[in-house]
Amino acid sequence: MPEVAPMLIVWVEQARVEAELMAGALSCPSCRGVLGPWGHARERVLRCWVGDRLLRPRRGRCRGCAGTHVLLPEAALLRRQDEVSVIGQAIEANVAGEGYRRIASRLGVVADTVRGWLRRFVERADEIRAHFTRCAVVLDPELGAVEPAGSGVADALEAIAVVARAWVLRFGPGDPWQVASRLSGGLLLATRASAYSWAT
Numbered sequence: 001m002p003e004v005a006p007m008l009i010v011w012v013e014q015a016r017v018e019a020e021l022m023a024g025a026l027s028c029p030s031c032r033g034v035l036g037p038w039g040h041a042r043e044r045v046l047r048c049w050v051g052d053r054l055l056r057p058r059r060g061r062c063r064g065c066a067g068t069h070v071l072l073p074e075a076a077l078l079r080r081q082d083e084v085s086v087i088g089q090a091i092e093a094n095v096a097g098e099g100y101r102r103i104a105s106r107l108g109v110v111a112d113t114v115r116g117w118l119r120r121f122v123e124r125a126d127e128i129r130a131h132f133t134r135c136a137v138v139l140d141p142e143l144g145a146v147e148p149a150g151s152g153v154a155d156a157l158e159a160i161a162v163v164a165r166a167w168v169l170r171f172g173p174g175d176p177w178q179v180a181s182r183l184s185g186g187l188l189l190a191t192r193a194s195a196y197s198w199a200t
């Protein structure tokens with residue numbers, strides 16, 4: 001399996017990405033150097049609530065380590081074709097007891113695809129809980145202990161809810177799953193265990 005480089009997650013608005021990139025306001029996820037513009041990544045379709053969106057993500061190149069990074073919008077996860085909030089909706093429904101086939105037909109997604117998301121979330125539940133709990137404490141040092149919700153996946157979901165609340169208090173309104181995407185570098189449902197190590 002190829003090494004997965006963390007994506008740099010940026011705001012959806014293209015103009016803002018461009019302005020941040022041009023202003024040298026984006027830093028390299030590998031070495032924290034300044035990213036400069038470096039063409040575009042390949043076009044891809046992102047399946048969203050509002051219908052398919054064609055993305056042509058900007059690419060940045062680090063002035064320090066010379067590494068190139070795809071500036072993935074926070075609505076997207078690495079190697080997932082569906083918008084993160086659609087995936088999140090499926091995960092929430094499943095934790096609440098709904099089966100993957102019903103979720104798939106309700107969301108209009110292939111059943112195997114939904115099963116894949118859920119399986120990965122279960123596999124990564126402990127890391128997801130730990131990662132987002134750490135992020136939440138960074139965002140809000142006053143945060144008290146997070147009460148266990150009773151199962152691995154429910155605790156992981158609760159950690160995402162907690163970090164999203166801390167994010168909103170600090171930065172203003174935001175979709176919880178887009179916050180999770182951003183804080184995982186697009187690797188929320190990545191295969192590699194080390195996917196969570198870089199952001200902490």
Ligand SMILES: [Zn+2]
Pocket residue numbers: 028029030031032033062063064065066067
């Ligand atoms: Zn770098």
